[in-house]
Structure formats: C-alpha cells, structure tokens
Amino acid sequence: MSAAPGIAAPEVSDQLRRHYARRHLIGRVSLYVVAIIAAFCCAAPFLWSAMTATKLNQDLYPTDNNPLIYNKAPTIDHIAYLFTDTDFPTFVWNTLWVGLAVVAITLVLGVPAAYSIARLGRRWSGPMGIAIFFVYLIPPSLLFLSLTRLVVWLGLQDSTWSLVVIYPTITVPVSTWLLIGFLKALPKDIEEQAMVDGYSRLGAFLRTVVPLLFPGMVAVVVFAFTLTASEYLYALSFISPTEEKVVSTGVSMELILGDVYKWQELQAASLLVAVPIAFVFNLFLARFISGFTMGAVKG
C-alpha cells in the first residue's frame, strides 16, 4: 500500500518525483479515511450500546431528547444493577467454566489427532483430514434437534454439563484442522533428531513437538473459547433454567421480562462480554495469521 521510498532512480526528474510524492500522499490520506470509516461502521452498534448503558431512564426514554448526546449526567447504576440484581455473574461464570472445560477436551483430543494425521502418515490420513474438515462444516442448525434428544437421553437436559459434552463437536474439528496447519510448519528434522538421540516416537512427540506447538495451541485455545462463548442454538435448545444458562442465552432471554426490555442492562452486558473477548483475540491475531501462512507456504 505505502510507496516504498528510495525506489525511484536518482535520474528521475523533479516532476516525476512530485508526481510520486502526491500519489503517496493521496494513498496515505485515503488509507486513513477508509480505516476510520471501517472502524466506525464496525464499532457503531457498540458505541451506541456504551452510551445507552450509562444513561439514566429520564435521559434515554423521553423521545424529545437528542439520543446522540447525554441530556443528563451519565450513570453506572445500570451496570451495577447488572451485577447485583440479575443473574449476569452466573451466566459469565457458566460461560467461563464451560469454555475452559471444552478447550481442555479439545486439546486432549485435537493435538494427538492432528499429529497422527500430519506426521504419522498412514494411507487413511489424507481422507481423514478431509473428513474432519467436512465435519467442521456441519452446522448446529442441522444437528440441534437430534442432539437435543441425545442430551435428554443422556439425562443432561437443563444442565450446563450438556454443553461441555456437546461443544467439542464444534471445536475439535476446526482445532484439529488448524493444528495440522501449525504442525506442517514445524520442521520434521527436530523430532527425527530427538529420535536419533534416543527418544521414542512418543517421547519425541511429547518433548519436542508439544513444546514447539505451544504457540499454535494457545491460538487454538483462544479460537475454541470464542466459538463456545458465541454458540447460541445448542445453548437455547438444551437448557431452560436460568441458573444453568450461559451468557449468549442468559442475557438475551433473562434480561427481557415479557415485553419489557432492560435496555441499559442488555447493552452493558453485551459490551462487558464483547470487549474482553475481542481484546484477547487481538493479542493472538498475528500468531494466528503467521500460523496460517506458515502452513500455506511450507504445506
């Protein structure tokens, strides 16, 4: 995007130099303009949420108030209410521990499976990789009815544990797929060297591959956690008691009493969940992408 300086040969005329300088300036300016517009469009609903969450009722609901400004002093009462008088903390806790349990299951199943497919090549490992990819594309909306019956049959309906059992069906295929990519980016010589040094194949896997794969695993953890926190359909189908709900179903159902929406609390809850997840995700975005590209280049 940015014009690299120093490319123009010294004999380039002044006029041409000015031409390039102008082109460079236009490029920079349009980049900033487009970036700001994009950021605004993406964040606009959340900006509106943030403003709503901190407005008094007398500010929010009279229709002759300008909705884009604070007509009365901002308040944090509604955010406090969310924590003291609603089940929001319970929803957050449920989402957290379900997410962590699912992530643990995902790694335990996914890392060995990915290693088996990427490294311990057998005749069936190619088709197996493709099969896992296809499983990832099977959506909850196709399976939720039969999984609901299955959950009832397992005696887990209306329990958060049902999500711990079922969510890995979403995270394991995609994580395995990602881990295969990360594994391909690791040079094979490392574990071969370890085996020459006397480790068994299993030992080489545990002592050289797993530590080297660690950055990839962290990316997978973040990704899998985000997926479980976002899931809506299974959580809605399996669980109805308030205290067993997770954030995505709890907030969207329990903070709406009949036709009465607690708008400030709803928006506060939405933001309080959105911002930390996006923040953590951002920390790992670069690693994510480098993993992908390494896989694509070396694969």
Add this chain to the structure above:
Amino acid sequence: MTDTVTAPPETRRPDIAEARVRLSDREGFLAWIFLVPTVVYIVALVGVPFVLAIAYAFSDVTTGDPSYDWAGLTNFNRVFEDDVFWQSLQNTFVFTLVSMIFIVILGKVLANILVADFRGKWIVRFLVLLPWTTPVALSTLSWKWLLHSIYSPIDWTLHTAGLIGSDHVYWLGREPHALIAVIAVHVWRLVPLAAVIMMVGLLSIPKDMDEAARVDGAGYWRRMFEITIPLTFPLIAVAALFGAIFTFTDAAVVSVLTEGKPTNSTHVLASWSFQRGIDGGDVGQGAVIALFLFPMLLAAAVLILRAVRRMETL
C-alpha cells in the same frame, strides 16, 4: 491436504532398532491410538445425530412423545403445505447470496486496511474485529436496540436531517426493511472474518513480485487487479464460502433480531426449524426443514476443498 501426507519411509535407527521396538515406537500403533478418541467422539456425537436427524424427518417424534414411529412422508407434506417454509427457503437463499456479495467486497477492502501500516493500527484492528468476536446473540441485541421502533438514533438522525417525513422507519416491523436489517447484521458480523482470511492471502504474496510490478510502473489499482486478486483468488473464494455457510446456517440473528416477524416473513430455514422443532415441539417437522440445509452445505464444502487444493499447488 492429501499430497503432503504421503507415508514417510520407515525410519531406521541402526543402533537400537532391534533392541527397542516398543509400543511407543511403533508409528502404526501411535497413529491409530492418537486418532481413535477423536474419531469415536465425532462418530458418536456428530455421525449418530446426523443419521438421527434424517431418521427424525420420517418419524412422528415430538417433544411430548419421543417414541419413534415411522411416519413416511407425512412431515414433508405438512412442511410443504406451509407457506412459511417456502418463504424461509427463499429468504435463506436471498440472505446468503446478497450477504456473500457484500462480505467479499467489504472484506477485501478491510483486508487491505488490516495489512497496511499506519498509526493507531491496533485500535482499528480491535474495533474492526469486535463484530466477529462478540457472541452473535449479544451483538444482535445491540442491533435490535440500534434499530428500535421508537428509540433508534438512525431514525432520529434521518428525521432531524429532514430525510424522512414521519418520526419512525420501523426497521424491524416492515417487510423489506426487516429483510435488509437481517442482511446488514450478517454482513457486519462476517466481514471481519472474511477480511482476516483474505489478509492471510495478502501476506503470503511474495514481496518482490509486488515490488517488481511497482518498479515497472504499475499503479495501485493495476497491481490490485492484475497481481493481488489473481494470486489470492483461492483465499477470496474460501472467505466467500465461509461467509455463505455462516449466513446460510445461522439461526441466531433472525431469532434475536426479528423473531421471524413481521408475520413470519423474515424466517430462514434454521430459525423456522427451531420454531417448529423446539418451540413447537414437532421434532419431525423441524428435522425436515433442517434437512434442506444439507445439499447447499455439501456444495459449499466441495468448493472450499477445491479452492484449498488450488492454494496448495500455487
């Protein structure tokens, strides 16, 4: 995938080979034992439910009476008689196609921003990723409030600017508006994902190729259309197909934003299947509706796979 996983030659460790052929050294055994738990889990909780989902379509199973009885094509007939089904089938396709076009175009623009270097890059990245990383039910709630029939700031702005005569647009209460709102939310939440996928493609373009074209005097747009887009086409295709799949199969946006209203005109297959199968308790009918997602998914999966293959041979 396949071309890269050809079996390695049996590694020979001359000094200790005969002495220690333990279980932990046998690749065949390890390959098998590493994979079995995942395969068993997936067969049990994806394979079996998938077969059940088909079986339920031909049954009279309801939430109240879960015993399985063969019902032939009864459910299909009853689903087809209902106009809402045809409406939701049409909506699903319209939403998917329209969203996909916008997702690709805006995703491409956003990808170019994400790979560029400028001040304040991290805050732009953070804001831009918000729509995708936020749980869909919650971000849709923000939209629901943004498009509220009385308190929408968009209505207020349009009205104050004199662009609309009446006070309110009723975004979610009128037919074309509600459909547009659903599409807007899908596009908004999936553009960041598409952008990240396309960004991977942009980063993998060899730098010298771009620079060579620049030295030869190719401008920004020329390089974009003659180098960048052709080289990253497989990833653009993958981004488009992922956008399509996530729009096609999503129930949350419609369930939270419009609840199918006005008068069931915004339902999609997934939300209508949920309404019938869980809220209505008619598992058989719900299963029939969900089954219509499958052919499209299969097509998308095959296309993605072909794009990925092409990418690996580049």
